[in-house]
Structures are given as C-alpha cells and as structure tokens.
Amino acid sequence: MKRSVITTGDGSTSLKIDAWDEPYHSRHGALQESQHVFIREGLAQVDAPKVAILELGFGTGLNALLSYDFAKANSKIIEYYGVEAFPLTPAEVSEMNYTELLADEGLIKIFTKLHLTQPGVWTTIDSFFSLKNVEKRFEELQETKKFDLIYHDAFSPKLQPELWDEKAFEKGFSLLRSGGKLVTYSAKGSVRRAMESVGFVVEKVPGPPGKREMIRATKG
Numbered sequence: 471m472k473r474s475v476i477t478t479g480d481g482s483t484s485l486k487i488d489a490w491d492e493p494y495h496s497r498h499g500a501l502q503e504s505q506h507v508f509i510r511e512g513l514a515q516v517d518a519p520k521v522a523i524l525e526l527g528f529g530t531g532l533n534a535l536l537s538y539d540f541a542k543a544n545s546k547i548i549e550y551y552g553v554e555a556f557p558l559t560p561a562e563v564s565e566m567n568y569t570e571l572l573a574d575e576g577l578i579k580i581f582t583k584l585h586l587t588q589p590g591v592w593t594t595i596d597s598f599f600s601l602k603n604v605e606k607r608f609e610e611l612q613e614t615k616k617f618d619l620i621y622h623d624a625f626s627p628k629l630q631p632e633l634w635d636e637k638a639f640e641k642g643f644s645l646l647r648s649g650g651k652l653v654t655y656s657a658k659g660s661v662r663r664a665m666e667s668v669g670f671v672v673e674k675v676p677g678p679p680g681k682r683e684m685i686r687a688t689k690g
C-alpha cells in the first residue's frame with residue numbers, strides 16, 4: 471500500500487497510508503502521542519529494573535527510540551521485541567525527524583541501529599537495550615517468551631478489526647507475565663469489552679492532546 475510522509479501538529483513526522491487516509495500517529499503530534507501513551511502511561515508505570523516489551527506494529531521505531539531514551543535516563547534494562555508486517559523502507563526511515571526534535575546527538579546513531587538489525591535476531595543496541603524485530607503479522611506470531619508490557623499500536627479498530635478483537639487480545643494476554651500491562655491509544659467501548667472478556671483489568675486513563683482517553687490493561 472502506498473505511504474506518504476506527513477508532518478504532525480508538534481512538528482514531528484509520521485507516515486500515512488494513502489488509500490485509507492490513515493496516519494501512523496495522531497495528527498496532533500506523533501512525538502507527543504508516543505511519549506504520552508507508551509512511555510508516560512506505559513513504560514513509566516512498570517515498576518521493575520528490567521522490562522521486556524512487545525510492540526505490535528514497530529513501524530517508524532519511534533516507540534523503541536523513546537523507550538531507549540527513557541531506559542537510559544532511568545537506569546532500566548530493556549528487551550524490545552518488535553512485530554511488524556510491513557517494515558519501512560530506508561528512504562522512509564531517513565525522512566523521520568525524531569532525533570532532530572529530541573535534540574540528543576547520541577540518539578541519531580541509535581535510531582539508525584534500531585532499523586538495521588537482522589530480522590528475527592536479538593541485537594545489542596546498547597549495554598542496557600536489546601532488540602529483536604520480527605517481520606510478520608501479529609496474527610501469525612508464535613512466541614513462548616513472556617513480556618511485562620505490550621505496546622498495542624495497530625491501525626484503528628475500524629480499519630483493522632482483527633487486531634482489536636477477543637482473539638487478538640487473548641494472544642496479547644497469553645504473551646504477558648502475570649501483572650503485565652498492555653497500553654494502547656484507543657479507548658473504544660468494543661475494544662475495552664474485548665479486553666475484559668479475555669481477563670484483562672481495564673483502566674481508562676487521560677489520553678494525549680486531542681484524545682480524551684486511552685486504555686491501560688493489566689493481566690491480574
């Protein structure tokens with residue numbers, strides 16, 4: 471599917487699926503949305519020195535970059551497992567401006583490294599951050615590793631209902647350790663009900679600018 475580069479409200483770039491007119495991030499701001507949904511309301515809420523994260527939809531790598539930055543500032547050890555069915559091309563990656571906006575020269579090298587790993591292989595990005603990117607559909611993923619946190623960042627429930635139904639959340643639930651959390655930008659009633667029906671305890675928390683609420687779900 472054809473994609474174009476867009477600039478969102480906070481000046482950060484993102485991509486858009488042209489045929490769906492669907493952006494990868496909030497049009498109000500990609501960077502501020504990721505910081506809020508996945509870092510502040512996700513990673514920062516996990517009280518453990520070592521955190522295994524699974525991301526559904528690695529995409530631009532923005533969530534991985536911000537997780538790296540958080541881990542560095544907060545002395546966390548991260549194992550980051552990205553699942554992506556349609557990886558970005560090198561040309562698309564080169565158009566993402568996150569490292570310019572984050573104004574930390576060290577992150578330029580890290581962002582490049584995040585996109586140069588061999589698919590399916592654990593790669594050391596830094597002493598405290600390792601990454602494995604798997605190029606497949608989440609629906610086809612067969613994984614026995616357990617995670618502390620899932621970044622559920624698929625396209626919207628309207629466009630990808632198969633990634634927001636009971637079957638998808640059952641899979642997410644089984645990939646989490648007891649006490650593990652799943653965060654996502656959606657707060658839709660049908661999404662919340664699907665999560666609850668597979669055993670998640672669901673909280674609605676304030677969303678990023680432009681969005682009233684988002685969901686954080688916990689495996690009790």
Ligand SMILES: C[S@@+](CC[C@H](N)C(=O)[O-])C[C@H]1O[C@@H](n2cnc3c(N)ncnc32)[C@H](O)[C@@H]1O
Nearest residue numbers: 494527528529530554555556607608623624625
């Ligand atoms: C809303 S975008 C978010 C991307 C990414 N988290 C980011 O910050 O750039 C959704 C991502 O999910 C990927 N995707 C779509 N369907 C998928 C599937 N069935 N399995 C895995 N990834 C999928 C898309 O290619 C896209 O990268």
